[in-house]
Amino acid sequence: MSEHMSNSLQRRYRITELEYDIRRMEVDLDCCRDQAKLIEEAINEKQRHLDRLQHRLRPSRVMEEDHDTN
Numbered sequence: 001m002s003e004h005m006s007n008s009l010q011r012r013y014r015i016t017e018l019e020y021d022i023r024r025m026e027v028d029l030d031c032c033r034d035q036a037k038l039i040e041e042a043i044n045e046k047q048r049h050l051d052r053l054q055h056r057l058r059p060s061r062v063m064e065e066d067h068d069t070n
Contacts, residue, residue: 005013
């Protein structure tokens with residue numbers, strides 16, 4: 001900022017600068033929320049997949065234990 005700027009012009013410049021910073025931060029926050037939602041969905045999908053695999057493994061373990069005892 002120039003020293004020749006009036007106080008009111010300096011204040012207006014600072015206000016504009018702060019408004020821009022706030023808006024940029026709001027956009028960043030929205031992007032982070034969207035990204036968090038996508039990550040959460042990916043985690044949930046992987047958890048469902050893990051649950052299905054573990055569920056399928058349980059009967060196999062029982063059959064293996066029965067086979068080992070015979």
